Amino acid sequence: MIRLLAFLTLLPGLALAQEDTPATSQPALAGPLEEEMPGELIIATREAPPFAFRGPDGAWTGISIDLLRVMADELDFTYALEEAELAEMIAGVGDGRYDASIAALSITPEREEVVDFTHPFYSTGLGIAVDTGSSGGWFRVLRNIFTWQFGAVLAGLSAVLLLAGAAIWAFERRGNNEEFRREPVRGLGDGFWWAAVTMTTVGYGDKSPRTLGGRIVGLIWMFTAMIIVASFTAAIAAALTVGQLGGRVADASDLASSRVGVVEGSSGAEEMQVRRISTRPYPSTGDGLAALANGELDAFVHDRPLLQFLMEEDFQGRVRVLPEPIGRQDYGIALPEGSELREPMNRALLAYVRSEDWGDVVARYIGSDPR
Known part of the structure; x- marks a missing residue:
């Protein structure tokens, strides 16, 4: 009886707790x-x-x-x-x-x-769509190699070859003028040729240092050339890899130097304007992704779930969305x-x-x- 009265006393409190x-x-x-x-x-x-x-x-x-x-x-x-x-x-x-x-x-x-x-x-973020690299082929690879940065590397390499050629010519022009002629223009050309074939380890044998000073220069150049060739090969391999992976945009930091598309008047367009990134406007997400797949853009920035949905529905295997979103969007x-x-x-x-x-x-x- 006492337990029953206690239960009845606690019953209103239990009901209130259930409501809360x-x-x-x-x-x-x-x-x-x-x-x-x-x-x-x-x-x-x-x-x-x-x-x-x-x-x-x-x-x-x-x-x-x-x-x-x-x-x-x-x-x-x-x-x-x-x-x-x-x-x-x-x-x-x-x-x-x-x-x-x-x-x-x-x-x-x-x-x-x-x-x-x-x-x-719904809360999400902006996504960056890039192509998968399936379009463009070797043209894309060549575009990634032959940039102004690549040209600057070639110019610097040529200057180093000329410097090594001038050093070998300075020692060989008197004691070995059959292979390194005395005339400055022809002699420097001979030295440039020797430096190039030595660096690439081709070694035709048509020119070789005979003086002590020339051989010391040749020995130093051989070791220096090994380092230069290794660095140059790594740079080319990196350019090829980037081209084959499908573009020059790996994250948001690459957008400033890329061709970027947005939907006109969208939050993506506003975000790019805040970041002072020039863009190309498109009337719809589908139009922008089509331009990206056709090679007209390097990246397309829009709401991430919209990009992912259209990628799966209409652009499977042609575009991909980078894993890191930009900012936050609340719908x-x-x-x-x-x-x-x-x-x-x-x-x-x-x-x-x-x-x-x-x-x-x-x-x-x-x-x-x-x-």
Whole structure:
């Protein structure tokens, strides 16, 4: 009897503790809007797979579209999607043409001056796409070798050969003028030839030092030439390797000296502008990746999940995305400033992204949630 009374005393506290424990399944969303929205909402979107794109039947689908559909059901509003360019998605919400915009919209200070954003529903970073080296062949290899840096190395090597040739000629021009002629121009030419064939270990035998001074110079040059040849060979091998691996861009530090493409008006374009990297604008991610695959670009910078999705779908084996992302991008829904939708959308969004259903949506389109 005493145990029963103790249990009944603790029962309200146990119930309260259960209510305070977060649900492991779908959390409760915001519920219907307090005031019914006047008519159908016009919401702008654009092709940004896997967040927003048209399926085989022509209907819009993707991570962002699924999120919008769930929020519309929970908040009890209707909407119509209208396709627009990236710049118009922001400007149209700002001037009232659209009630909202959704796709893969990065929250940036510049955009926040025009519109309000919901809380982020996805965080990622910018990716750098490069080609795999399957296109370009030996032309790409030769391009990586015959640069101005390579020309500077050749000029320096020629100067060293001429210096070694002049030293051998200075000793041999009197005691061995049959092989090293006395005339300065011809004699220096003979010395240059001897230095070159000695360095490459070809050794034709048509010219060889006979004086003591000449032989000392020859011995020093042989050992020096071994070091020069080893260094030169390593430089060529490195250039060949870079060409065969598919490009001159290994990380973000290489972008400044490369041909870089971006989507016009995107957060990638803004990031490159901040870094003072010149870019070529393209209307869409697909256009930029096609230019990259055709050898018109060295790199294409855009939102990482979009690059990875299109790489797998349309550019398999032609482009690859470098492992290290640039910075951070947070995706949100753009709303007019002061919109009554912002607070209920935020509540519904925060509840939904905590649910297992959200994890399933992301996994269905991307494979796994990289956050």
